[in-house]
Amino acid sequence: MPPKRLGLDASLAVDVGENKSYAEMTLCPVCQDFADTPRETDCSYRHMFCSTCISQVLNARGPCPVCRGNITKVSKLSIMNKNMFDMVKWKCLNHEKRCTWTGSKKELEAHLDNVCPEQxxxxPHEGCTAKMRRALLSDHKAVCEHRLIPCDYCTQGIPAGAFDDHPTTCIGFPVECPKKCGVFVARSRVTHHLENDCGEGVTECPMLGCAARMKRKDVAHHVRSFTQHHGMVLSEEVKKLKKQVFHLSHTAVRDHDDCFSVMMTVPNYETTLQALVPGMSFCSEDFSFQGHSFNLILWPRGKGRDNRQAEKTELWLRASDGYEGVLKGVVSIDMVGRQHPATFSFQKHYGEAQPLGQDAHRRRPPNGLTPICQTVLETLRQNATFHNGTLKILLKLTAPALNQQPIVVGSRTCGGPIRRRGVPRPIGGGLVAGVNSAGLSLGTDGANPPAAAQAEAPAAAAAAAAAASASSSSSSSAASSVSLSRPSPY
Known part of the structure; x- marks a missing residue:
């Protein structure tokens, strides 16, 4: 802390020997007070001043205030002058009030702050403005109304003047239960007592399934009196819990299924459909699900195997690589004029006996081909209109998780004709058609194609070429091949 300016002068110096003359030398000639942090000048007489006073003179480039000599710098006191400052004795500022204390300037500051009875x-209590002699202050503090008294219940310090009224608001003061149960609780715990402990409070029977309500003090008697009833109710609740656990366990299994979405697009479908004959099909690119290869095959006018199947629009899912398991799926087809897409669900078993009409014990068909939507797809041929003439079939697959991520093995969204190996052979022979930027590409898949297909092939090619020419002025996506959009989980 910086030294205090006490307003000392020569009259306060102890008049013993040369002490008074030394005291006069410690007074600053400018402010006439004791020179705190004194400094010496380089004038001829080495006069001493307060550091604050002489700094102002030096900044103004003035002469020595005492001898008017030239000053170029100031410095700390010499050892001799410093000892003189420390040796000077002063009287207490309250010496006229009979305080007889004497000491150095530093000791005087401590005496006035802590000891002098006349000061x-x-x-010190917050809120009290009383001032008095230190001799009387100790007695005042003992009876001051602003002194803090600790409360025995809430442990807070309460001003003495408000202590008598404090029990009416004290949060720890014990009060009687409002329901007159005979218990006294702390004021802050009354609500908790009423909700959890009060014997007069109403509560429900603690036994699972029992909805009886009673006073808390009667719960024990109720439990003893209705033991048989509680046993029957508990049995029913256990049955309900078992059903819930069974449902949750199956839900948890379904939540960990592998899911996969893929879209097959056929540009210019409405125009191309007019040129197709039974046995012609659209094939998607291969895609991977659970580490196995799949693809979609669409027969718009049936597989052409016999007259019964000739006019049935069919969508098949081909699984290769020996896939075994249960596949669930949903097929969605978006059409103009319908508020929601046409949606069909299916569930198929691969690698095991599966019900297929009368051949209930037949294994999976050759090449893993399985029908997922057959006659229900007649909407694709009868009065169906598609956005921009493009058929889009969205397939969503679900199967029990195998703890492996699906890898895409083949995907093409636009470009030239599809040239894939392993295109599945239509059952009974026929033509496999793929749409490219030049129109309809026809290829024979089988040694003996149906006569109808041979007769209508030139017409189909011509119609497809016309469709491609009509669509060349539109967006590039309209000329894209039968394709598989990038798969995304759902």
Missing amino acids: EGEC
């Missing part, structure tokens, strides 16, 4: 002081 006037303020009451």
Whole structure:
């Protein structure tokens, strides 16, 4: 802390020997007070001043205030002058009030702050403005109304003047239960007592399934009196819980299924459909699900195997690589004029006996081909209109998780004709058609194609070429091949 300016002068110096003359030398000639942090000048007489006073003179480039000599710098006191400052003795500022203390300037500051009985002081309690002699201050503090008294219940310090009224608001003061149960609780715990402990409070029977309500003090008697009833109710609740656990376990299994979405697009479908004959099909690119290869095959006018199947629009899912398991799926087809897409669900078993009409014990068909939507797809041929003439079939697959990520093995969204190996052979022979930027590409898949297909092939090619020419002025996506959009989980 910086030294205090006490307003000392020569009259306060102890008049013993040369002490008074030394005291006069410690007074600053400018402010006439004791020179705190004194400094010496380089004038001829080495006069001493307060550091604050002489700094102002030096900044103004003035002469020595005492001898008017030239000053170029100031410095700390010499050892001799410093000893002189420390040796000077001063009287207490309250010496006229019979305080006989004497000491150095530093000791005088401590005496006035803590010891002098004649020094006037303020009451230290917050809110009290009383001032008096230190000799009387100790007695005042003992009876001051602003002194803090600790409460035995809430442990807070309460001003003495408000202590008598404190029990009416004390949060820890014990009060009687409002329901007159005979218990006293702390004021802050009354609500908790009423909700959890009060014997007069109403509560439900703690036994699972029992909805009886009673006073809390009667719960024990109720439990003893209705043991048989509680046993029957508990049995029913256990049955309900078992059903819930069974449902949750199956839900948890379904939540960990592998899911996969893929879209097959056929540009210019409405125009191309007019040129197709039974036995012609659209094939998607291969895609991977659970580490196995799949693809979609669409027969718009049936597989052409016999007259019964000739006019049935069919969608098949081909699984290769020896896939075994249960596949669930949903097929969605978006059409103009329908508020929601046409949606069909299916569930197929691969690698095991599966019900297929009368051949209930037949294994999976050759090449893993399985029908997922057959006659229900007649909407694709009868009065069906598609956005921009493009058929889009969205397939969503679900199967029990195998803890492996699906890898895409083949995907093409646009470009030239599809040239894939392993295109599945239509059952009974026929033509496999793929749409490219030049129109309809026809290829024979089988040694003996049906006569109808041979007769209508030139017409189909011509119609497809016309469709491609009509669509060349539109967007590039309209000329894209039968394709598989990038798969995304759902």
